[in-house]
Amino acid sequence: MTIEGVSGRTSYLGTSLINIRTQLDTLTQQLASGRKSDTYSGLGMNSAFATNLRSQLSLLSGYQNTQSNVTTRINVANLSLQGLIKMRTEVQSAATGSSQVLNANGQTAGQQIGYASFTQAISMLNTQSADRYLFSGRSIDTPATAKADDILNGADGKDGLKAVIDDRLIADQGTGNMGRLETDATGSVVTVGEDFVDSPFGLKISRIATSIAGAVVTQPSVPAPGTPSSETIDLAAATPKEGDTVTFTFTLPDQTTETIQLTATSETPPPAGSFNFDASDPTVTAANMKAALDSSIQTLVKGPMVAASAMAAGENFFDDPPLRVAGGSPVSPTATALVDGSANTVQWYTGEKLANPDTDARGTAVAQVDGAVQVRYGATANESAFRNLLQNMAVYAAVTTTVDPNDPAGQNLANAQISALNERVNANLAVKAGATSVEDIEAQFAGSQAATKAASTRQAQTTSMAQTMLDQIEGIDDNEVAAKILALQTSLQASYQTTASLYQLNLLKFL
Known part of the structure; x- marks a missing residue:
């Protein structure tokens, strides 16, 4: 063990004691904080590495x-x-x-x-x-x-879905519940047509088919500009018999399809979905077919088409912007267009x-x-x-x-x-x-x-490794520091005793 002493009453004596005391204070602080230094400069060459590790830990x-x-x-x-x-x-x-x-x-x-x-x-x-x-x-x-009740029933002066459904149904059913279709029987020809060009409402004709021998059908085709689409069945050369059928296929407002099948019968009165035929007079057969078709269209329009219209109205309401039947309130059964309804319809x-x-x-x-x-x-x-x-x-x-x-x-x-x-x-x-x-x-x-x-799992592992490395750089070994403190305390005590003795030394004591 080295004992610090002085060779005379010089400043060196005090400096040595202060040096030991400083070391002891530093080690005591390290033992209390568990860290080598409170500043990066105290870490020496490892300070830059410690800074990088701390930055990485902060980012993580x-x-x-x-x-x-x-x-x-x-x-x-x-x-x-x-x-x-x-x-x-x-x-x-x-x-x-x-x-x-x-x-x-x-x-x-x-x-x-x-x-x-x-x-x-x-x-x-x-x-x-x-x-x-x-x-x-x-x-x-x-x-x-918006709130559920506002969506369904409207709010703040604006209509909800129920009002849109009601308006759309009026426009889809049209006058006389004919689904915006027009039928005609002229001579031996039965015609079914739409009431307006490119109207979004009502039934749309799709196809016509028949098992009646000699009947001539004309399928709907792209009409001339300004002319609504139509289809026909001509019975002039037809020879209808019991059980023959005519099938009309329509597209509903929600783009689903429904068929109306009419059956030739000799029963009087004819059952629903049937028509009486006259093998010798196609004009009578055509008139009866038209009457049966009108009745079946009305049944379709007042039945399944109500649901199809509601579905189409739902599509209009939930669109952006919401679409409403043109013409305002009250809605006309002959309306022909949908318009932006933002001003009077709840935005869902x-x-x-x-x-x-x-x-x-x-x-x-x-x-x-x-x-x-x-x-x-x-x-x-x-x-x-x-x-x-x-x-x-x-x-x-x-x-x-x-x-x-x-x-x-x-x-x-x-x-x-x-x-x-x-x-x-x-x-x-x-x-x-x-x-x-x-x-x-x-x-x-x-x-x-x-x-x-x-990512969390990876970062947990990275954080653990980075923290371990940082602890090794900034941290201390408690046992090692404690041993150093004991050694310095012993050295300081011996130095104080030696120094005290030297300060009391005179020539008489020396001799």
Whole structure:
């Protein structure tokens, strides 16, 4: 052991003691803090390396905070997506097995389930995570949709879906419930035509076919400019017999098709869907066929076409901008166009509007979760998968059916409307190949979540290694420092004793 001493009363004596004391203070501070130094300069050559490690740890900490936020938001969004899938399944089941019994409001039990599911779906699409609406794109402080009741019934002087459905039905049914078709029997020729060129309303003729020998049919073709489309059947050379049929195919407002088949019969009066024929007089046969066709068209228009019209109205309402029957209120049964209805119709979607929601929605929320990894987890409620779900639920919940007590066939027509509505809702809600579904969006969110989790795992390992290296540079060995402190304390004590003795030394004591 070396004992510091002095050779005389010089400044060297004090400097040596101060040096030992400084070392002791430094080691004591290290033992208390667990660190070699409070400044980077105290780390010597390793200071630059320590700075880089701390910068890396700070960056990783920022990524981890982002990952935590992203994971929370995706988890919340996934709960909504799972709920939407459940609502869709419930409505499909209700439409498939729905009773046709109407309540006091003119709706079935299945439609009541549809209403409850629609309101829940709206609530799910207006889900928030903290103060952020998850299905509004970048409009994070704005709800994604209007309120369910406002969508159905209107608000602030603007019409809701129910009013749009009512208006569209008037325009689709037309005058006399003929579905905007005009029929004629001139001589031996029966003609069926549309009432206006390129009108979006009513039935559209598609095809005509017959098993009557000698009858000549003319299929609808591209008409001359300004001339509505038409088709004919000429019975001049026909030889009809019992059981022969004529089939007319029509396209309904929602682009589905229905057929009317008329059967030649000798029964008097002829049953529904039949016409009496006169083998010797084609003029009589043509007149009877026209009468039977008119009756069958009216049955179609007052039955299944009511549901088809409601579906078309739903498409108009959920479009951007919403489309309304031209001409204002009251709607004319001879209206010929749809116009922008933004001024008088509730806007159902209130979030950020994108040029193409189906391709751009995910990019409305992007997070950097690693140096080279970005995840996209944005969503907008007007993506086709969500819109299709809401649109069909809303139409199902909005349609009401009444039974005309003055019409002997009133109950049959009501049942036809309900059956057609149930069939369309079930078909439209089914997942279709090539179309984006809620499950597809859920899978995209799952991919972002998996990428975030993988980045978090990698960064946890990197953080552990970087922290270990930094601890080795900045940290201390407690045992080693304690041993040094004991050695310095012993040295300092001996130095103090020696120094004290030297300061008391005189010539007499020396001799």
